[in-house]
Amino acid sequence: MIELIEVSKSFGANVILDKVSLRVEEGETLALFGPSGTGKSVTLKHIIGLIEPDEGDVIVDGVSIPNAGRSELKRVRQRVGYVFQGSALFDSMNVEENIILGMPEQRVREDKAGCHERAMECLRLVNLERQVADLYPSELSGGMQKRVAMARAIAGHQAYLLYDEPTTGLDPKNASIITNLIAHLQEELGVTGIIVTHDIENAFRVSDRVALLYEAQIHALGTVEEFLESSDPVVQSFVRPDTESVPTA
Ligand SMILES: Nc1ncnc2c1ncn2[C@@H]1O[C@H](COP(=O)(O)OP(=O)(O)OP(=O)(O)O)[C@@H](O)[C@H]1O
Ligand SMILES: [Mg+2]
Structure with a gap:
């Protein structure tokens, strides 16, 4: 469950959230x-x-x-998998390495072959070719970057x-x-x-x-x-x- 309890947040005089509750x-x-x-x-x-909220609590x-x-x-x-608005891929890593960032560290250390296969499966799920795995974010269109970000968010079988x-x-x-x-x-x-x-x-x-x-x-x-x-x-x-x-x- 995700719950925001009376969360307030301002940036300077700019009140963004005023006692927002959401479950x-x-x-x-x-x-x-x-x-x-x-x-x-x-x-x-x-x-x-x-x-961080100025006031209130966030339970995940x-x-x-x-x-x-x-x-x-x-x-x-x-x-928690997070598909950032601007994709937020790491430019110095290729697509496969970016996707593997979404997997648990221990698995990445112990099961390299399994992680590679999972990365390929995630590419397929977001409708990208396997060959994309070796490309770098700068070589991708904005829409492809978005789908790679989606693949990273789900790579570790995240519950949220x-x-x-x-x-x-x-x-x-x-x-x-x-x-x-x-x-x-x-x-x-x-x-x-x-x-x-x-x-x-x-x-x-x-x-x-x-x-x-x-x-x-x-x-x-x-x-x-x-x-x-x-x-x-x-x-x-x-x-x-x-x-x-x-x-x-
Ligand atoms: N770290 C920050 N420091 C100062 N102001 C911020 C910060 N993050 C966001 N804001 C301000 O908070 C307000 C809300 O930003 P936010 O990015 O959540 O909008 P949004 O609803 O996601 O908009 P959009 O649909 O354009 O993505 C904006 O006025 C933004 O400038
Ligand atoms: Mg936004």
Whole structure:
């Protein structure tokens, strides 16, 4: 389970999160929407302890992240796959080495052949050829980098997955492949996930619930159906961006 309990975060005078509470149940996938610059990435970063809350608590897998010691934090992070918004691949490592970073250190030391095979399997899952394994991030298109980042996030059979705009910049076919992979991870492997996205159509296909972050708070939270039927004008502008202008924070 992932839980934010009354989390507040400001950068200087800029209040990003104001007592935000949010709970993602075991095996659930939550889509997190919100205008650009509203704090979606900041919210995800709290979950792996890259950003500390000013107030409140963040519980992942039963551990309070802001209060966790070094080794405990490392253990939890190993169970959380993170697809960073900008892919965040290591330029000096080839694709296979980048993917292997997502695997547990002990396995990497003891089972090199198994890790290689798993890296190849993850490439296949994100619809990339085996030959891509030897390339460096600078030799890949943005969409390919995104899929490698996805492969790294799932490489260690992580129980939690945080996707920060996993389909942005992908062509419709690959966006659909990634969305199907997210659905498969959730349905068949019971992964607990949060998808930050502007891709409403794909997100609604795989999400159990939807949250809308707006003006530093969870403005709305509900099932896909509840979102689609909501008469709240802010929700409406996200669900049907064609008919109304998207409000900015
Ligand atoms: N480390 C930081 N230091 C200072 N300000 C930050 C930091 N990280 C994020 N911010 C600010 O917090 C706000 C929210 O940023 P965040 O990246 O979470 O937005 P977002 O909702 O993910 O937007 P987008 O959809 O454009 O990715 C922005 O105003 C950003 O400039
Ligand atoms: Mg972001």
